[in-house]
Each structure stands twice: as C-alpha cells, then as structure tokens.
C-alpha cells in the first residue's frame with residue numbers, strides 16, 4: 001500500500017489544476033445532453049414526426065453514423081437514445097482521453113511527477129491512481145448531473161431505469177477508454193505518441209462498430225465502443241455493457257499499474273533507440289518539419305484512407321431504399337428507383353465530406369499548432385537565430401499543414417469512391433467526389449486561416465479554433481436531426497455547401513469564405529512577424 | 536566596416552505588460568572583444584540578449600548589431616551570428632549528430648573536420664536521441680554547433696550552467712581561440728571566475744539597468760583594495776583618514792589592522808603607513824566576486840567608488 005501513499009493529496013492537486021477544464025467540459029457534455037433531451041419532445045412529439053425520423057434512422061447510412069434502431073415500436077425517448085448514444089460516447093471518449101493524458105504522461109513530461117516522487121514522500125503508484133480517480137470522479141459527476149437532468153426532462157417513453165442507464169453507460173464508456181489510455185501512457189515516453197495510440201485504438205473500435213452495425217449487429221459485441229449500443233436504452237435497459245465497461249476498465253488499470261512498476265520514470269516500456277550520427281537531409285526548417293512530421297502525416301493519410309474505405313464498403317446498403325415495396329418500384333420504374341438510390345448515396349457522400357473535412361482540418365491544424373508548441377518548448381530559439389525569417393518559418397508550417405489536410409481529404413474521398421463503387425451496381429462518377437472535394441476546400445482553408453490568425457496574434461487562445469470546428473460540425477451533422485433554426489445552421493461554414501454533391505457548388509460563398517480566410521491569414525502573418533516569441 | 540561596433544545598445548527598454556524588465560541598458564562590443572555580462576537572477580540578462588537576437592521587440596532605446604537594427608534586420612544579422620542559450624531544448628526525435636548538422640546547415644555552414652574535433656573534445660555520443668540526453672549534453676550539442684560555425688559574433692547566455700568543470704575548461708579554451716581569430720563574443724554568466732578569466736570588458740546589470748561597464752582593472756580601480764598591515768607603531772591615525780573604511784584592529788596595541796581603502800586615496804594611506812614603519816603588508820585588489828557582492832549586497836546605501 002505504501003506505493004499508493006498520498007494518492008489523495010495528488011488527486012486534490014489534479015483537481016486544483018484541472019478545475020476549469022473539468023467544469024467547462026462537464027457543463028457542455030452534461031448540460032447540452034440534458035438540454036437536447038428537454039427539447040426533444042418538441043421536435044419528435046407526435047407519431048407522424050416519429051415515423052419519419054424512424055424511417056431515416058433505419059436507413060443504413062444512419063446506421064453507419066449513429067448505430068442501429070432495432071426496436072419496432074418507437075417513442076421520443078427511443079429516438080433520442082438512438083441518435084445520441086454513439087455520438088455522445090465519442091465526446092466522452094475525447095474528454096477522458098484528454099484528462100488521462102494530462103494526468104499521466106503529460107504531467108511526467110513536464111517534470112512534475114519526478115519532482116513529486118523524488119522529493120516528497122509520495123508512493124510510486126500515487127500519480128497513476130490519482131489520474132484514474134480523477135477520471136472516475138469526473139465521469140461520476142457527469143453521470144449524476146445527466147441522470148438527474150434526464151429525470152427532469154421526462155421524455156415520453158423514458159423511464160428512470162433507462163435514464164440512469166444512459167447516464168452511467170456514457171460515463172462508463174468514457175472512463176474505460178481513459179483507463180486504456182493509461183496503458184498507452186506507460187508504453188511510450190511522450191504525450192504526443194500516447195494520443196496517437198489512443199486515437200488509433202478508438203478509430204479501430206469505431207470502425208468495427210460501424211461495419212458490424214451495417215452488416216450484422218450481433219458482431220458489434222466485438223468492439224468495446226459498440227457496447228454502448230447494446231444497452232437497448234428504454235427498450236430492454238440492459239446493464240450488462242456497463243458491467244463489461246467496468247471490468248475492462250479495471251483490467252486496463254491493472255495492466256497500467258503492472259507496467260508502471262516495471263519502468264523508469266520519464267521512460268516508456270518501448271525503449272528509445274539511438275540513430276544516425278550525421279544528417280545530410282536536414283537542411284533547414286522545411287526539411288526539419290518534414291522529418292519530424294513524416295510518420296504522423298503518413299499515419300493520418302493511411303488512417304483516413306481506411307476510414308474512407310470502411311464507409312465506402314457499406315455503400316450498397318446505403319443505396320438500398322428502406323421502403324422498397326413492389327408498389328413503389330412499379331410507380332418509380334427501374335430508372336426512378338435507381339435515381340432515388342443514387343441520391344441517397346450522394347447525400348451520404350455529402351455528410352461524409354463534412355466528417356472527412358473536419359478530420360482533415362484537425363490533421364493539418366496540428367502541424368500549424370506545432371509551430372507554437374515548438375516555440376513554447378524552446379526548440380525554435382535555435383532556429384529563430386539562424387538567417388530564416390519568421391515569414392518563411394510560418395509559411396513552411398502553413399503550407400505543410402494545408403497541403404497535408406488537402407491530401408488527407410482527397411485521399412479519403414478517393415478510397416471511399418473506389419471501395420464504394422466496387423460495392424455498387426451503378427458506380428458513382430468521380431465528378432461527384434471532385435465536386436465535394438472542391439466545395440470543402442474553402443471551409444478547410446477558413447479553419448486553417450483562423451488558426452494562423454490566433455498563432456500570429458493570440459497564441460494562448462488558439463484552442464478556440466477547436467471549439468469553432470467542433471461547433472460547426474455539430475451544427476451541420478446534427479442540426480437537421482435536431483431541427484435547428486435556419487439562422488443557426490448558417491453559422492456553420494459547411495451549411496453553404498450542404499447541397500453538394502447532388503447540386504453544383506454555389507460560387508458566391510466560395511468567394512466570401514476565401515476572402516475572410518485571406519484576411520485572417522494576413523493578420524496572422526503580420527502578427528507573427530511583430531510579436532515577441534515565447535521563452 | 537572595421538570601426539563599426541559589433542554591438543551597440545543604447546538606452547534599451549523592455550516591458551512585459553506593466554512590468555519593466557529593462558529600464559536602461561547600454562552595451563558596446565568592439566570587434567575582436569569578449570564582453571562579459573553579469574548580474575543577479577532576474578536582472579534582465581536573458582531579456583537583453585533576446586532583444587539583441589530579435590526574438591522580442593524592444594519598447595524603447597535602440598539595439599544595433601553590426602550597425603543594423605536588431606529587430607528589423609534580424610535575418611541579415613543572423614547570417615553572421617551564433618547563439619547558445621542557457622537552457623537548450625532540442626527536438627526529442629533527432630539524434631545529437633543530426634541536430635548538430637541541422638543547426639550548421641541552417642546557418643549556411645557544413646559539417647567540417649572542426650566539427651568532428653569538437654565532438655571528440657566535448658566527448659559527446661552523437662548517436663543518441665536528444666530526448667535521452669542530460670542537460671549538459673544538450674548544451675554540448677548547441678555549443679559544438681556554435682563553435683563550428685564560422686561567423687563574427689557569438690552570443691552565449693549562461694552556456695556552461697550544465698557543464699562539468701572539465702568541459703567548462705574546454706569551453707574557455709574555445710572562447711579564447713575565437714578571440715585569437717578576431718571574433719567577438721557576448722557572454723552572460725554566473726560563473727564569475729570564468730568571466731574574469733575570459734572577458735576584456737564587463738557589464739554589470741541590476742534591475743534592468745546596466746550600472747557599470749569597463750575592464751576588470753578599471754572597475755578594480757574604481758573600488759577599494761583590501762589591506763592587511765602590521766606596523767611597529769600604533770595605527771590610530773587611520774581612524775579618521777579619508778578613504779579608509781571597515782577598519783578593524785587585530786590586536787590591542789593597534790599595530791595590526793585590516794581595512795579597505797579607496798583606490799584614489801591609496802597613496803596618502805601608504806605614506807601614513809610607512810611613517811609607522813611597516814613590518815608586513817598585503818594588499819589585494821578586489822576580485823570580480825567582491826565587486827559583484829558589493830554591488831548587490833550593499834544595495835543603495837553605499838555606492839562603490841563614491
């Protein structure tokens with residue numbers, strides 16, 4: 001037990017450090033969830049509205065995006081559960097990942113863990129346990145707020161068992177993924193790599209869930225992320241997945257502990273190897289950036305191509321009409337059916353375009369963000385005292401980031417097309433994918449420019465870009481299901497191209513989005529040239 | 536070109552928000568000179584250097600390097616300058632060797648025989664990843680790159696804070712070689728013996744102001760020598776002689792005394808001592824450390840040289 005000495009003192013310190021982050025996340029995660037629940041009856045109150053949305057949700061495209069709607073009889077609450085479970089679980093995982101990395105590897109990286117363990121009577125396992133407890137408490141608070149809030153929201157068709165199951169299972173999926181992240185924190189020695197391992201693992205479980213949902217939902221049990229769907233909230237209220245999450249989480253924590261006692265501080269289980277003594281390749285900031293980013297860039301492109309391929313692989317089911325009774329077939333004729341099916345796939349491509357763009361922006365923006373990370377960590381003080389101007393430096397990072405994002409986006413769309421067409425009886429022309437691609441470029445550039453603007457003038461506030469990106473995504477992805485008013489939909493830059501690829505691109509928004517982007521970019525560059533560089 | 540100052544800082548100011556980190560910094564560095572820059576923690580040494588390097592923008596005054604504005608023409612200036620910071624942070628995934636080559640290439644230099652010699656002398660294992668290096672080893676990486684760079688100005692900000700005495704000695708030799716080949720050096724350091732040994736000129740900064748500049752000798756001249764003396768007759772008249780301070784009699788007869796004396800009064804005092812028949816005399820010029828301590832310990836109540 002001596003190994004755990006002072007766990008609670010560290011826990012208190014963690015809360016002191018993280019309380020703003022925790023408050024914001026919890027307010028948004030639990031608050032928004034409950035708010036949506038409270039508003040839901042207004043959106044899907046009567047039987048006709050329910051039937052319409054149920055039909056939408058039963059389409060394979062929606063199955064791929066949100067998980068299946070299995071039950072025959074439906075209620076407001078059941079629709080809510082189907083729409084929200086997978087979606088909110090993603091946010092819970094992101095939240096817990098960020099807490100777990102911050103409480104384990106990032107803390108060790110900053111030298112804090114060494115100071116605490118070396119100079120104070122603190123057990124070796126105390127930091128790890130404190131991180132695990134912090135997650136447990138944060139998720140616990142989420143469950144309590146959400147459970148109580150859901151009780152008050154009192155949707156038609158909801159019951160208190162289901163309300164609490166929903167709240168607890170979302171907390172449980174987040175916590176479990178957080179515990180798994182603690183294993184990765186033991187494996188590799190820097191937080192950046194831990195995040196990569198985290199999201200690769202999450203991506204795999206997500207893809208398995210998506211593909212099995214479309215093909216055979218029984219197999220979704222193979223993905224821990226898929227368990228969240230197996231709760232059958234408001235239908236059977238199955239608590240088994242919660243038990244599974246807890247068992248997996250505890251096992252994961254046990255593994256993390258076992259690995260932790262067997263490694264040195266500041267080191268990972270995976271050892272760092274030496275390397276070459278000389279380099280002809282590294283000539284300046286550009287080659288250096290390429291060298292440092294090449295593996296992660298490759299990882300992004302391949303990972304996203306796999307994502308595109310997996311979405312493509314379900315295109316034949318996406319194309320199928322939900323209501324393909326002989327009568328309808330007769331009325332529409334075979335051409336009509338085909339056109340309808342094609343439109344269905346095309347609007348799915350439209351949604352995929354948004355998802356891919358958001359991810360591509362994340363991939364590219366992380367490169368540009370790195371400029372500031374390197375500045376703060378002091379790596380750049382040696383670069384900034386060589387004859388390279390700041391404009392050159394920023395241009396290098398911006399070009400690399402934008403090109404990477406564009407390549408990611410196009411590669412993903414192309415693998416979607418190739419795999420998608422292989423499953424479709426009538427292939428979709430590349431024209432549609434190119435149109436989608438071109439429509440997303442101004443949006444992509446706009447987000448990148450916003451980040452550049454922040455890096456140039458207010459680098460401390462650069463995280464606002466993630467909020468803008470996430471907000472736009474939620475509005476566009478979810479807004480229609482949520483029945484958001486039109487003015488709210490217009491806030492998201494994606495809105496302006498939401499008819500693509502079925503319809504042509506509207507040129508007007510392209511120009512003004514690009515103009516805004518250009519202005520932001522110029523402000524960013526001028527700001528960067530004229531601000532003090534951090535120590 | 537010859538008579539241009541390498542470094543010309545006049546009335547430099549820098550504020551961070553409301554806090555005035557630099558209030559009045561004046562520095563000059565002539566070609567071929569080694570300028571030592573000393574002062575207590577937080578006095579503004581690194582801040583001054585960062586302005587000189589064009590990393591941060593001054594809030595007033597001027598900073599010129601090679602006669603060019605440090606902020607506006609930083610890129611041109613950096614072509615002929617090498618810098619080693621006190622805390623060296625390096626890209627964790629590169630090896631030391633790759634980092635040295637990268638830094639050289641970035642300054643338009645190449646890996647030469649001199650680079651290999653330096654690696655040998657500093658005994659750096661260049662095949663290791665930067666993330667596994669100790670602080671001293673990271674410092675060596677930056678030092679090796681800087682010393683094998685052929686430029687006219689070298690800026691070091693506490694470059695030896697992580698080095699062991701052996702490597703510090705190598706550092707001192709290398710600076711000497713730079714000086715011999717006509718290079719200019721700006722060296723900020725807390726190791727006063729190092730500064731004393733290597734620098735032609737010393738600038739002392741306190742609370743954002745350079746309060747003293749000059750050669751060690753001229754500073755010693757400005758301040759007091761300490762004297763230990765034994766005479767055959769009592770030294771009572773020392774008690775009210777101008778320029779004598781901290782008089783302390785070591786015996787009851789008052790024939791052995793220790794005191795400090797202003798440099799400009801030393802002639803009169805010596806005459807008085809000889810009149811008492813000197814048996815033993817030891818005078819020591821103040822070391823840089825004495826000077827330093829006097830500047831910071833005695834605070835404002837007793838200005839040196841006044």
Ligand SMILES: Nc1ncnc2c1ncn2[C@@H]1O[C@H](COP(=O)(O)OP(=O)(O)OP(=O)(O)O)[C@@H](O)[C@H]1O
Pocket residue numbers: 535551554556574575576577578579580581582583
């Ligand atoms: N970016 C900044 N923002 C606010 N204050 C700063 C910043 N950089 C430096 N300072 C302050 O300016 C003062 C001078 O700092 P500086 O680093 O120049 O001191 P220094 O003489 O190099 O000290 P040391 O000997 O400890 O290295 C300090 O009080 C420091 O806290």
Ligand SMILES: [Mg+2]
Pocket residue numbers: 580581582621692693
């Ligand atoms: Mg300093």
